[in-house]
Amino acid sequence: MATTLRLRTSTPDLGKHPRMTAHDRPRLYAIDGVRFLAAVGVMLYHFTARWSQVWGDDPGHVFPETGPVLIYAVLGPELFFVVSGFAILMTAWGRDVPYVVASRLARLYPPYWIAVVATSVLLLFIWPAGKDISVHEALVNLTMLQELFDVRHVDGVYWTLWVELRFYLIMVLLVAWGITRKRLLWLCALWPVLAQVALELGWEHASTALADGYAPFFAGGMLLYLMHREGHAVLPWLLVVMNVGLAVRNTVPWQMTSVTTNTVFTPNPWVLGVLTAGCFAAVAVIALTRVQHLRAAWLMPLGALTYPLYLIHEYWGWWAIDLLAPHANRWLVLAAACALAVVLAIGLHALEKRLSPRMRRSIETSLRRARPALSLRTPRSTVRR
Incomplete structure (x- = not known):
């Protein structure tokens, strides 16, 4: 196993330098760390900046010191999308359809189902003042396709899963x-451009199918994985720059509107632009520099908690704040809400570890039985030009 990433600017000689698979490369522990920090940032943004009634006042007035900084954590989902492009391509390269479908569904759905049930129980029976939802909405949310049926999200954070x-x-x-x-390379060049054209022209169905303005984040992450796998090259870098430009073009106006609507603060558009580009830069630094050789196994559990924490934190944390805010110091209340969210995320992850492997095996077995041609199909050469 090579210990350094070879830098290539031309087609490699496969006889001398065979490409590594995802299993040959060491784990990128720093990815786990940055994902967890992004999830914590989103949580703190929701608890201390985004509008809610749980503090008895606007959160921005309760935390005027941190709000102007934490509003930029609103970009956490965009960072998740870049990481997702990188990680999912790493998982899929050299695999077949049954494996990819089973691994993705088993990763996404079990913790999501548990989170939907838990949050629905909270809002229907324990804390109905938190949000007025119906049993019908909760049941539709279990499909993760609620936007297709024009049904509200039980928890607003679920919007990212429809994108995923x-x-x-x-x-x-x-x-x-x-x-x-x-x-x-063709996909990462054309897909974001077509998505942008559909978005600009108001072609709603086409834009939805192409992941709206979030396509550049996924494409950028995929290109960064390609260079992590094969080395630096001019064309992938040019496509990364193009995707960064499209991402900034879309994200800055969206987030200017979102943050000014949902908080008492007004973000700096230049800072939003730099931080949007920084989502790509963070993954590039982790994957393409010496940071990729960081050995920090303690970051793995944090990475594993990222998705459960993201799913469960918002309404359960707000519930804790609503209970405690009239009786305790704001910082203690905030710490208690964050602690509750982390504890729930740990429990959610424990259940996920029991359910996800079984679901993955079941789905993959079913797909191979139903479509044997898919499982027998040999993946095309990864170096075909």
Whole structure:
């Protein structure tokens, strides 16, 4: 196993330098750390800046010291999308459709189902003042397709999962076609541009199918994985720059509107632009510099808690704040809400570890029985030009 990432600017000689698979490369522990920090940032943004009634006043007035900084944690989902592009391509490269479908569904759904049930129980029976939802809405949310049925999210953070599902579908189609370097480069060049055209022209259905303005984040992450796998090259870097430009073009106006609407603060558009580009830069530093060799196994459990913490924190944390805010110091209340969210995330992850492997095996077995041609299909060469 090589210990350094070879830098290549031309087609490698496969006889001398065979490409590594995802299993050959050491784990990128720093990815676990940055994902967890992003989730914590989103949680703190929701608890101390985003509008809610749980503090008895606008959170921005309760935390005037931290609010102007924490509003920029609103970009946490965008960072997740770049990481997702990187990680899902790493998982899918050289695999077949049954494996990819089973691994993604088993990763996404079990913790989500538990979170939906837990939050629905909270809002229906324990704390109905938190949000007025119906049993019907809760049941539809279990599909993760509620936006297709024009049904509200039980928890607002679920919007990112609808984005992820559309990216997963695009990845499954790519896997079915066969992942090659050339096809990947074409995808990362055309997909974000087509999504942008559909968005600008108001072609709603096409924009939705192409993941709206979030396509550049996924494409950028995929390109960074390609260079992590094969080394630096001019064309992938040019495509990364293009995708960063599209991401900034979309994200800055969106988040200017979102943050000014949902908080008492007004973000700096230049800072939003720099931090949007920073989502790509963070993954690039982790994957393409000496940081990739960081050995910090203690970051793995934090990475594992990222998704459960993201799913469960918002309404359970607000409930704790609503209970405690009239009786305790604001910082103690905030710490208690964060602690509750982490404890719930640990429990959610424990259940996920029991359910997800079984679900993955069941789905993969069913798909292979139903479509044996998919499992027998040999993935196309990863170096075909």
